[in-house]
Amino acid sequence: MQRRDNNSYFIITLLLPFVGLIYALSRWREPWAKNAFWWACIYLGAIFIFCPVGTVLGTGGDGGRYVLELMAYHNSQTDLISMISYERQIGGSLDYYQLLVTFIISRFTDNGHVLFAVFAFVFGFFYSRNIWYVLERLPYKKLGNLAILVSLFFLVCPITQINGVRMWTALHVYVYAMMPYLFEKDKSKVWFLVLVPFIHFSYLYVSIIGLVYVLLSVKYKVGNGFVLRLLWMFFIITMFINSINLDAVSSVMEEMAPDSYQNRIGMYLDDEVLDSNKEVASQANWYITLSGLIKTWSYNILLILILPCLRRNIQKNSYLTNIYAFTLLLGGIANIMALVPSGGRFQTLTAMFKIPLILLVVMSIPKSDRFRTAVNISLPVLLLPLVVDFRRLLDFYGISLLLGNFITVLFWDDNFPIIDFIKMIIS
Numbered sequence: 001m002q003r004r005d006n007n008s009y010f011i012i013t014l015l016l017p018f019v020g021l022i023y024a025l026s027r028w029r030e031p032w033a034k035n036a037f038w039w040a041c042i043y044l045g046a047i048f049i050f051c052p053v054g055t056v057l058g059t060g061g062d063g064g065r066y067v068l069e070l071m072a073y074h075n076s077q078t079d080l081i082s083m084i085s086y087e088r089q090i091g092g093s094l095d096y097y098q099l100l101v102t103f104i105i106s107r108f109t110d111n112g113h114v115l116f117a118v119f120a121f122v123f124g125f126f127y128s129r130n131i132w133y134v135l136e137r138l139p140y141k142k143l144g145n146l147a148i149l150v151s152l153f154f155l156v157c158p159i160t161q162i163n164g165v166r167m168w169t170a171l172h173v174y175v176y177a178m179m180p181y182l183f184e185k186d187k188s189k190v191w192f193l194v195l196v197p198f199i200h201f202s203y204l205y206v207s208i209i210g211l212v213y214v215l216l217s218v219k220y221k222v223g224n225g226f227v228l229r230l231l232w233m234f235f236i237i238t239m240f241i242n243s244i245n246l247d248a249v250s251s252v253m254e255e256m257a258p259d260s261y262q263n264r265i266g267m268y269l270d271d272e273v274l275d276s277n278k279e280v281a282s283q284a285n286w287y288i289t290l291s292g293l294i295k296t297w298s299y300n301i302l303l304i305l306i307l308p309c310l311r312r313n314i315q316k317n318s319y320l321t322n323i324y325a326f327t328l329l330l331g332g333i334a335n336i337m338a339l340v341p342s343g344g345r346f347q348t349l350t351a352m353f354k355i356p357l358i359l360l361v362v363m364s365i366p367k368s369d370r371f372r373t374a375v376n377i378s379l380p381v382l383l384l385p386l387v388v389d390f391r392r393l394l395d396f397y398g399i400s401l402l403l404g405n406f407i408t409v410l411f412w413d414d415n416f417p418i419i420d421f422i423k424m425i426i427s
Contacts, residue, residue: 017043038128041159045120046409063163067112074110097199119162126172134356153355155389160396170200175352182323231328238335291388298378299354309371327353394419
């Protein structure tokens with residue numbers, strides 16, 4: 001019976017991906033939901049708008065540049081070895097995942113939608129596994145207003161992030177490697193940390209942090225009271241650091257990094273890049289800026305309040321101390337990295353651990369505990385980020401999201417975003 005259900009929902013998702021996606025989300029406790037969601041992600045990759053109507057391919061996000069690379073490789077006689085050698089000369093680092101996938105697909109087609117379907121196949125696998133790993137560990141009771149936090153967890157790094165496929169695929173592979181160890185001391189996936197820097201070079205350092213944490217926590221009890229308080233203080237201090245010497249950081253990182261990384265590090269830690277990032281941020285709509293601040297401060301404050309909560313309920317929640325210790329460590333490092341150009345993206349990585357931790361704590365403590373009250377106060381405030389994050393999805397999909405399927409994608413090139421369609425109707 002279960003196998004028949006799995007097959008039927010696979011067929012539904014194949015013929016009506018949007019229906020399959022909605023049904024998977026509404027029945028997320030069913031065993032087939034995870035894979036139905038994965039297949040829907042592949043479809044969302046296939047219809048991903050990397051070049052909206054009225055724009056030029058290669059401008060805007062990274063997605064258009066990936067497609068230009070695909071076309072260049074398709075029309076070139078360059079072999080794989082020559083391509084890697086050339087990219088090492090001009091790029092200088094070892095994050096070859098996107099280049100390798102693009103090159104392989106270019107041997108068959110120059111169609112960007114095929115490329116993004118493959119990107120989504122990989123991204124969607126790790127994305128669905130990370131989300132459901134947490135969902136499957138939530139108590140069997142109604143979520144109530146905690147559905148806001150669960151929804152935000154889905155939107156921390158959604159499928160639309162294949163537009164920057166290197167950074168965000170690396171994020172999900174990293175979480176896939178670390179989460180089982182933090183939750184249940186399962187070391188079977190830790191080896192994925194070695195692969196992450198080959199997806200995006202910047203993960204070299206957080207991968208090392210993850211590996212060192214695993215090695216230390218095997219030998220020492222990192223979740224004990226003293227270490228936990230030390231990491232708690234480290235996290236709080238880093239929240240209030242507002243400047244950093246970029247030249248000194250760049251010098252240290254270049255000395256520690258392999259030769260192949262040094263050019264990229266210098267590029268990412270340049271003062272001009274920082275100024276450019278600040279200028280872009282200053283031009284963002286107020287609600288986008290406010291949304292980011294609300295998420296950062298809400299998660300950080302709740303993370304701080306977890307320590308006294310765990311101390312009040314330590315016997316019942318002792319298994320959470322390992323997750324908490326790592327989240328404080330990674331969160332403190334991300335607070336520092338947020339001060340360098342593009343380093344703020346690691347705040348997104350920490351949110352993948354902060355939100356599950358908050359959910360598990362609040363769902364395993366008495367209703368009268370003060371931490372639950374703090375979470376209930378924060379949830380209405382988090383509605384704005386939820387709306388803003390959902391709104392962002394509409395920039396990357398057209399009407400084919402609602403009406404198309406895996407067959408129509410072969411001949412329906414839908415590059416007019418839904419949000420532009422809505423604006424056109426209401427204007």
